[in-house]
Amino acid sequence: MDIVKVKNKQQxxxxxxxxxxxxxxxxxxxxxxxxxxxxxxxxxFVGYEGKQPVAASRLRFVQGFGKLERICVMKEHRGxxxxxxxxxxxxxxxxxxxxxxxxLNAQTHAEAFYVSLGYVTISDPFMDAGIPHVTMVKKL
Numbered sequence: 001m002d003i004v005k006v007k008n009k010q011q012x013x014x015x016x017x018x019x020x021x022x023x024x025x026x027x028x029x030x031x032x033x034x035x036x037x038x039x040x041x042x043x044x045f046v047g048y049e050g051k052q053p054v055a056a057s058r059l060r061f062v063q064g065f066g067k068l069e070r071i072c073v074m075k076e077h078r079g080x081x082x083x084x085x086x087x088x089x090x091x092x093x094x095x096x097x098x099x100x101x102x103x104l105n106a107q108t109h110a111e112a113f114y115v116s117l118g119y120v121t122i123s124d125p126f127m128d129a130g131i132p133h134v135t136m137v138k139k140l
Contacts, residue, residue: 001055001082003089006044014053015046022056022072029129034070042069043093047086055082059090065103065137066094087117091140100140108132 006012016035023029038060047055057071068090073082094102106114108125114136115121123135 001047001049001077001080001085003045003047003055003086005089005093006046011046012044014048015044015056015058018046018053018056018074019070019072021074023070023129026075027129027131029131033129038069045086045089047073047082049077055086057086057090059093061097061099062103064099065101066090066097066099066140068102068104071104083113084117091138095140102138102140104136105133106136108134111136 004011006015019034020031023034024031039058042058042060045055045057045059046053054077055073058069060067060069068087071083071086073086091102094100102119104114104119105128106119111121111134117138119136119138121134121136125132125134127133
């Protein structure tokens, strides 16, 4: 998979396409929650297999953390380490901005995946968009 830090409208549209398929269509998150006011200022990432967008995420800097958000991989491309690759790309950008801590809100079904990448759970479960989540952090 080739991961791109979004630089143009087509790449951003591709990232939003993956997010819509995974979060809105598959997980039934309302579009007005999925696409929010932070999308204009976030750094977006999109992963391609050939010319096909298959993974996406966004990154913001909040309270001293690089905050990893909207991490998703199309269903038919899961299990190929694409999630790990996009997270590593995001962590690299966090370091490039001279931050040394990452934070994310993980869907609880993915918590073990993030633990395997060095993240530590720091919250009790909570609901976001009707889906149980936990907050996790990692020192980079």
